[in-house]
Amino acid sequence: MHHNVDYAAHLDVLGEPSEMLNGAQMQDVTGSRYYQGGLFTPGTVVLQPALFVRSAAQRLRSNRVNIYENSAVRALDRIDGIWHARTDKGVVKAPKVILAVNGHAQSFGHFKRRLVHVYTYGSMTKAMDADAVKRLGGQANWGITPADPLGSTVRRISGTGGDRLIVRNRFTYEPSMSVSDAKLNGIWRTHNESFAARFPQLEGIEMEHRWGGHLCLSMNNVPASGEVEEGLFSACCQNGLGTVQGTLGGMMAAELATDHRSDMLDDMLALDPPKRLPPEPFARLGARAFDVG
Ligand SMILES: Cc1cc2nc3c(=O)[nH]c(=O)nc-3n(C[C@H](O)[C@H](O)[C@H](O)COP(=O)(O)OP(=O)(O)OC[C@H]3O[C@@H](n4cnc5c(N)ncnc54)[C@H](O)[C@@H]3O)c2cc1C
Numbered sequence: 001m002h003h004n005v006d007y008a009a010h011l012d013v014l015g016e017p018s019e020m021l022n023g024a025q026m027q028d029v030t031g032s033r034y035y036q037g038g039l040f041t042p043g044t045v046v047l048q049p050a051l052f053v054r055s056a057a058q059r060l061r062s063n064r065v066n067i068y069e070n071s072a073v074r075a076l077d078r079i080d081g082i083w084h085a086r087t088d089k090g091v092v093k094a095p096k097v098i099l100a101v102n103g104h105a106q107s108f109g110h111f112k113r114r115l116v117h118v119y120t121y122g123s124m125t126k127a128m129d130a131d132a133v134k135r136l137g138g139q140a141n142w143g144i145t146p147a148d149p150l151g152s153t154v155r156r157i158s159g160t161g162g163d164r165l166i167v168r169n170r171f172t173y174e175p176s177m178s179v180s181d182a183k184l185n186g187i188w189r190t191h192n193e194s195f196a197a198r199f200p201q202l203e204g205i206e207m208e209h210r211w212g213g214h215l216c217l218s219m220n221n222v223p224a225s226g227e228v229e230e231g232l233f234s235a236c237c238q239n240g241l242g243t244v245q246g247t248l249g250g251m252m253a254a255e256l257a258t259d260h261r262s263d264m265l266d267d268m269l270a271l272d273p274p275k276r277l278p279p280e281p282f283a284r285l286g287a288r289a290f291d292v293g
Helices: 007-014 025-031 049-060 102-108 131-137 181-198 240-256 263-269 283-292
Strands: 019-022 037-040 075-079 082-086 089-093 097-099 118-127 141-143 154-159 165-171 207-217 224-229 232-236
Touching: 007 037, 025 037, 037 097, 049 165, 049 240, 097 240, 097 263, 102 141, 102 207, 118 181, 165 181, 181 207, 224 240, 224 263, 240 263
Parallel strands: 097 232
Antiparallel strands: 019 037, 075 082, 082 089, 118 165, 118 207, 141 154, 154 165, 224 232
16 A cells, blocks of 8 residues: 555545455456555445536526537626626626636636646547457456556446446646647557556557546645636636536535525635745646656
8 A cells, every 4th residue: 555544544534434455356346467455445436427517417408508518718808797708609698607617717817826737648448349348357347546646547337338448647737738749649658558557368459539638736735716706706626536526616606606605615715725836947846746657
């Protein structure tokens, strides 16, 4: 176990059941001989984020809610007390707006020099046929999160989209919020190596999809939240835990915008704002710690 952290003891405090697995048990779950041990938490839920987001959007759509995708907001201005979000093809007007643009809160002029822009990356295999599934072995659905934050997350999915494996690793620091092709090619090579090391029995199974995305972090591990201008509410910066922190941030922004107070909202409002970053080159040197893995 890395960094001498006793994860089982932490989980006990939370009342969360957990069980140590040895290498043979890890192989029973994953089909891989790579793992010497792992901490199994039967109470955890793994969700498919794209399905989750799409289903939520489908439920929201109604005669009162429109969803516009691929409509970059080029300008956001408050004119006579009404926010105007301007896109290439139109304007949306509203008295209250929630900004949920992750690290791009900064592109709208908020939390400047307070957000750390880190990217991480995933590769997903093509759907495996029955023969490959048999060679792989193990269970049909599982997820492994590394004890070392710089390690690899590996997931096995089945059902929607077929039987596939996903490898996620590498973090890079991208203050300009874009990543070069050369860097991406290096990252895809790392994914192939991580995959081959874990699943030699799947030689020849290729990656079908590869992607990367923005993780917004703050130095003091807090969200970029609250009412940042009159009628403009921020639900940004999940510190790498988008599924939980992002959902919570969105709920809190909605409560704040509609004047629904709750204990959780009070807790959020009591947090410090994201801490100011040190000037360059120190911010880059500090963040270089991420540029590995
Ligand atoms: C490979 C990878 C694996 C991950 N794994 C996990 C995991 O296992 N568990 C977990 O909890 N988190 C994980 N994360 C982190 C998680 O994905 C993010 O924290 C989460 O997506 C942040 O959600 P968000 O909605 O705040 O921001 P984003 O998902 O970044 O969405 C922001 C949106 O704002 C839009 N936007 C920006 N500017 C504008 C503009 N001017 N006009 C219109 N739209 C704009 C962008 O297009 C984007 O769609 C992972 C991230 C990556 C990249």
